[in-house]
Amino acid sequence: MSALFIENLAIETKLGEKLVDSLSFELVPGGRVGILGESGSGKSLTSLAITGLLDSNLKATGSIRYNGVEYVSANERDFCKVRGSGIGIVFQDPLASLDPLMKIGNQLGKPLRKHQGLRGDELTAAVEAALAEVKIASPYRTAHSYPHEISGGERQRVALALALACRPKILIADEITTSLDVSVQAEILLLLESIIREKGMSLIFITHDIAVASQIVDDVLVLRNGTLIESGNLRLVLATPKSDYVRTLIASARSLDQLLGKIEQSRAK
Numbered sequence: 001m002s003a004l005f006i007e008n009l010a011i012e013t014k015l016g017e018k019l020v021d022s023l024s025f026e027l028v029p030g031g032r033v034g035i036l037g038e039s040g041s042g043k044s045l046t047s048l049a050i051t052g053l054l055d056s057n058l059k060a061t062g063s064i065r066y067n068g069v070e071y072v073s074a075n076e077r078d079f080c081k082v083r084g085s086g087i088g089i090v091f092q093d094p095l096a097s098l099d100p101l102m103k104i105g106n107q108l109g110k111p112l113r114k115h116q117g118l119r120g121d122e123l124t125a126a127v128e129a130a131l132a133e134v135k136i137a138s139p140y141r142t143a144h145s146y147p148h149e150i151s152g153g154e155r156q157r158v159a160l161a162l163a164l165a166c167r168p169k170i171l172i173a174d175e176i177t178t179s180l181d182v183s184v185q186a187e188i189l190l191l192l193e194s195i196i197r198e199k200g201m202s203l204i205f206i207t208h209d210i211a212v213a214s215q216i217v218d219d220v221l222v223l224r225n226g227t228l229i230e231s232g233n234l235r236l237v238l239a240t241p242k243s244d245y246v247r248t249l250i251a252s253a254r255s256l257d258q259l260l261g262k263i264e265q266s267r268a269k
Contacts, residue, residue: 003029003170003202004050004087008062009072011045011054011226019058020045020226027170032196032203034217034234036210036249042226043206047172050204051089052079066170085115088163092175094155098147104131104158105143108165115166130161135191153184157191164195171196174206189215211253214238222246 004027011020020042027033035043049060052074064072066082083089091097099107108127112118118126124143131139134157147155156176163171173192177185193216196203205217213220213234220237222230222245230237230246241247 002026005065009049009064010061011049011058014057018226023228025221027202027204030200030202032217034205034207034213034220035223036207036213036220037223038208041223043223044174047089047174047204047206051083051087084111084168085166086168087170087172088168089172090159090163090174090176092178094159095147097159098155100147104145104147108162111165130165134161153180156180156188170202172204177212192216210249
């Protein structure tokens with residue numbers, strides 16, 4: 001059975017403007033799919049539809065099946081059962097997605113209390129373990145800090161810890177390296193690679209950068225203006241692009257040899 005099956009997914013406004021049109025793909029257990037495209041292509045909207053986080057003025061139609069259960073028309077209560085424990089999501093800007101008025105330990109503790117029933121010392125230990133898992137240098141200090149008191153790289157690790165806290169089967173990473181400098185970006189990608197491999201999780205990796213995607217995904221979907229332009233195995237798409245748009249994405253990244261080389265290096269580790 002597929003971990004996630006999307007069929008003819010469309011997202012439109014209440015006025016009928018279509019923002020994503022007839023998108024279909026399958027995510028197998030342990031699979032890694034990259035959704036690529038420029039700003040406004042519909043890639044982030046797709047992730048929000050999958051997790052039931054679309055704005056109230058938007059509507060999703062088609063089919064979103066997680067573990068064989070249909071969610072495209074599910075209510076918030078239904079999504080709450082799967083969000084976090086079944087599908088975790090990390091957003092581009094952790095400073096915006098973290099509560100600025102709540103200490104990080106309390107934020108991490110909320111899903112652990114809700115989904116795993118942890119309390120007291122057991123909860124405290126689980127929070128610090130979650131921070132240690134994402135290579136936070138001082139879990140205790142970070143747990144007692146507010147988001148603005150730690151660096152951007154640490155905040156992204158905290159956001160990743162939040163998404164992983166309840167051991168989801170699928171992780172959606174939405175432009176998680178965009179706002180980071182190159183060295184921190186590499187650290188986050190290596191961390192994500194090791195966690196995904198160790199836990200056998202499925203991954204949907206959303207980015208506008210084909211060079212970044214090449215380091216972590218196996219298959220890609222390329223969107224433009226809400227429409228699927230090209231899809232398939234990453235190596236084949238890079239080696240034999242069928243559209244001018246994908247050729248432009250490749251040309252704007254590093255050389256093709258470097259892209260393909262990074263895939264081999266990543267898989268060899």
